[in-house]
Amino acid sequence: MRVGGALLVAGTTSDAGKSVVTAGICRWLARQGVKVAPFKAQNMSLNSMVTADGAEIGRAQYMQAQAAGVEPRAVMNPVLLKPGGDRRSQIVLLGRPVAEVDAVQYGAHKERLREVVNASLAELRDEYDVVVCEGAGSPAEINLRAGDITNMGLARAADLPVVVVGDIDRGGVFASLFGTVALLEPADQALVAGFVINKFRGAPELLAPGLEQLRLLTGRPTLGVLPWTPGLYLDAEDSLALDRPRPDARAPLGPETLRVAVVRLPRISNFTDLDALAVEPGVVVRHAAGPGDLADADLVVLPGSRATVSDLAWLRERGLADAIVRRARAGRPVLGICGGYQMLAREIVDEVESGAGTVAGLGLLPARVAFAPDKTLGRPEGTAYGERVSAYEIHHGIVETSGGEPFLDGCREGAVWGTTWHGALENDGFRRAFLTEVAGVAGRDFRVAPDVSFAAIREATLDTLGDLVERHLDTDALWRLVEDGAPAVLPVVAPGGAPRVPGGR
Known part of the structure; x- marks a missing residue:
């Protein structure tokens, strides 16, 4: 294996499966003893993570690095766009915020970003045997x-062979794959070497004729069909993942079932915080968009937000704010994380994120929030309920408390808890202790399972992704693409006709 081989995993749409296929290829290669790294040039996501050296990158790339068995680094996701209000996004460059821009202003940064992206990929290719790159959205935009x-x-720019992933569960996968290639200009088409079909749950013999016709129409093979596999919702990049039905959300609820309602904020961020709750047997996690969705909840979670003040206004417009205040004052548990914690404060002063100035919070915790221009990024550690807690923090809002009981870096008053720490619930001992207290306050006959390990479940899921690649993709073809690039001559596909083979590229 030569150092510096690379491959780009693209998709027909957002949420087609690019992230999990990339992670699966990384895990499969790592098992072969290959030194492999993930890469996503530009990621638009509200789910992010902090690396060991304090850089902010997309949560999916952090997960892919774990799949590869390497330390996550800023160069693996050199550009991160974090959408906010008013069609603006924060540009995070090599792990640090550098600007707040709208779509027009973003263009002024493009050449600088392109240089950083190309240099970052070159750095990884110099260091690793293989770099598995993930695209964004669709290449046919x-x-x-x-x-x-x-x-x-x-x-x-980097002469990368491209594999396009299509989600057959959405329907129209053949049209999407054909159309993706057909819309590209010939020089781009020359790098598209094959397809992967994701989330198939039918009879293979019924799919086979379509795969052959797709090959005849495009001149490109399908490199494998990944079966529908529940429970692979790892570190999603955008809120599309929240719209997928969770199996536990349809489960029958018994008297011992602990019910958790997570408020579905318009600018919800780092919603992976709740994944650790969902793995607990006997815990059902549902998303809430109106007051009625909170009615039978034992715990309401206000998650992170990229737009705290505007999402707080949305809570009030929907009647959710009043419902949360009523339940808290009745002694029913509420947890706020990061932006959700800020909403629980008495007062928010924001001249940075929204420019709204002083805004009244929900007043459920004795705290005041002031937004700072510099972003706090860190990997804090502490204790709660006698358990060690490792977490990460990403916020502009600085919270000062004036009472209540200490809770991680935040506070608790009655049945209301608040913290800026993301990822705390991934700590098994802390999660079990917290849920035990919530169940006691809620009067629920719930008992935690003492042997559930979130880290072990995550590793098992990454292994499953590697298994899927090994068992269902043409790994010999993947090796050839990584080592040799796309075939020298691939047909040009016109939207309305059969492919033709040019003289070469």
Whole structure:
């Protein structure tokens, strides 16, 4: 294996399965003794993580690095866009915020970002045997092609072979795969080497004729069909993942079932905080968009937000704010995490994120929030309920408390808890102790399972992704693409006709 081999995993749409396929390939290669790293040039996501050296990257790339068995680094996700209110996004460059821009202003940064992206990929290719790159959205977004730095723009710049993933569970997968290739200009098409079909749950013999016709129409093979596999919702990049039905959400509820309602904020961020709750036997996690969704909840969670003040206004418009205040004053548990914690305070002063100035919070915790221009990024550790807690923090809002009981870095008053720490619930001992107290306050006959390990479940899931790649993809073909690149001659596909083979590229 030569050092510096690379491959780009693109998709017909957002949430087609690019992240899990990338992670699966990383885990499969790592098992072969290959030194492999993930890479996503530009990620638009509200789910992020803090690396060991204090850089902020997309949570999916952090997970992919874990799949590869390497330390997550900023160069693995050099550009992170974090959407906020008013169609603006924060640009995080190599792990540090550098600007707040709208779509027009973003163009002024594009060449600088392109240089950083290309340099970051080159750095990884110099250091690792293989770099598995993940695209963003779809490469067929032809309105954005001129400024693209993460799909075919990256593939052309670095001469990367491209595999396109299509989600058959959505329907229309053959049209999506064909159309993706057909809409690309010939030089881009020359790098598209094959397809992967994701989330198939039918009879393979019924799919086979379609795969053959797709090959005849495009001149490109399908490199494998990944079966529908429940429970692979790892570190999703955007809130589309929240719209997937959870198996536990349809489970019958007994008197011992602990019911958790997570408020579905418009700018919800780091919602992976709740994944650790969902793995606990006897805990059902549901999303709430109105007061009625909170009625039977034993615990209401206000999660992180990229737009604390505007999401707080949304809570009030929906009647959720009043419902949360009523339940808290009745002694029913509420947990606020980061932006959700800020909403629970008495007062929020924000001249940074929203520019709204002083805004009244929900007043459920004795705290005041002041937004600072500099972002706090860290990997704090502490104790609660006698248990060690490791976490991470990403916020502009600085919370000062004036009472209540200490709770991690935040406070508790009555049945209301607040903390800026993300990831605390991934600590098994702390999670079990917290849920035990919540169940006691809620009067629920719930008993935690003492042997549930969130880290072990995560590792098992990453192993499952590696298994799927090994068992269902043409790994010999993947090796050839990584080592040799795309075939020298691939047909040009026109939207309305059969492919034709040019003289070469």
